Amino acid sequence: MPPQAHVSPEAPNDQFRSLSPAVWRASTVLFDTVADFTSRKDRLFDGYTYGVTGTPTTRALEERVAALEGAHHCVAVPSGQAALCLIALSLLEAGDHVLIADSAYGPLRTFARDYLQRFGIEHDTFDPLAGAGLASWLRPQTKLVFLESPGSITMEMQDIPAIVEVTRTAGVRTVLDNSWASPLGFRGIPVGVDIVVEAASKLLSGHSDLLLGTIATDSRSLYEAFRTTQSVLGQAVSAEDCFLALRGMDTLEVRYSHQCASALAVASALTSHDAVTEVLFPPRPGDRSHTRWAASFTGGGCVLSFVPHFHSDAAIHQFFSALRVFQIGASWGGVHSLAAYYPETEQRKRKHCAFSAGIVRLSIGLEPSGKLIADLEQALHAAGALPS
Structure with a gap:
């Protein structure tokens, strides 16, 4: 049987249109001459x-x-x-x-x-x-x-x-x-x-x-x-x-707007909590970096940190164990909210760090801000209930 001629797939003609971009896979690129x-x-x-x-x-x-x-x-x-x-x-x-x-x-x-x-x-x-x-x-x-x-x-x-x-x-x-x-x-x-x-x-x-x-x-x-x-x-x-x-x-602007607003609501709620020493979120008025943020930036972010006021390592573990909406993980920007912990030893490795305490970092997703705030409050309460 003679070998079959190789046929390269061509781009769709002008009778086909789609809202999705084409996925062009290739290791080899072909040349005409x-x-x-x-x-x-x-x-x-x-x-x-x-x-x-x-x-x-x-x-x-x-x-x-x-x-x-x-x-x-x-x-x-x-x-x-x-x-x-x-x-x-x-x-x-x-x-x-x-x-x-x-x-x-x-x-x-x-x-x-x-x-x-x-x-x-x-x-x-x-x-x-x-x-x-x-x-x-x-x-x-x-x-x-x-x-x-x-x-x-x-x-x-x-x-x-x-x-x-x-x-x-x-x-x-x-x-x-x-x-x-x-x-x-x-x-x-x-x-x-x-x-x-x-x-x-x-x-x-x-x-x-x-x-x-x-x-x-x-x-x-x-x-x-x-x-x-x-x-x-x-x-x-x-x-x-x-x-x-x-x-x-395609959804970046919508996600960004929602996540930034939710992050600001979460940061504001944490600011008044007894178990929080300081909230670090530059878009929040009163933040130590707010003036510089306002001078150059036109949008917020979905990541914020706070310094917890816990009496023991056990309290830190209890806080993360008690979270129900937030999941433990690194990175940010996704639709699901995340929490991570960076111990004081991490801050001490740096030459120019203003913090010597452990830091909790939150990535705010698309969940309702009220649900996120309630989750943090119950987890902070659970951690604070442990004996010192």
Whole structure:
């Protein structure tokens, strides 16, 4: 029997239309001629060369995120942490120096300490409240400053406009992890941040069912550096995850509005509770970081923290055991509310932390705020009922 001719599936004709984006899967990308194949690397930045660098589904997500960020370019990578690491590997070399906000994502600091230093790249952590005072940390060898505002556990707000002014004068690039606020709450590119990272696993996708990160920039040269590194390191993302993120972004504004309002209601309720020493949520009037939040941000977030006033470790365990609506887990931005605990030993590892106590972090989902507040109140009561 003669071999059957291979038939490549074609895109639907104009008689088919759908509200859902197509999921284009590919490892191999086909070319019309051998000339197109041998010159395929010329398409790395503006076309398709191999599945690692994406398909039309990937590009649809990247274009949508770039537009939301107010940027010209975007690269999708497997996670938010992958985005941060890829930026460092793209732009740094032996002899360079990096500054990282002391409140930034822990694995980023670990990456700098345990991996970048192997290649002769030094780093320091700086006080996230430094603002224009960041100038005193800069060296002639400083190439990147990593920001995260607010810090996702201790909620310090950074004075991003002041930091951008200082770094631009010094010729140092800034990287902002903007996962807490999302582009709906703050857009870093228009105010001068060079590179903005989103852990798209969180608010952008919104359903706690995928891992994805995005890197947005206005600079064509930076974009080309990131796309090249993504290709060389094989940092591919799946078309299915890009599709899910695109679907999640369809409801982002509605989810964000509800979750921010609920988080503010929860934060306000906790403020007056006897078992709570302090609530950390910058959008709340009276919060220690509220002034800086109000100066630059137009939206809240769905993550808040509080310092519990418990008499023992047993009380902490009792609090989490008593929760019925909140579930114990990391991350945020999904439709289900989460609670996590960061012991005082975690705060003491940092050089510039204002807290020496354990911290409870809450991620607020789509449940009614009254139901969440009642769950926290009964759990706090259960913990407080234990003998000291």
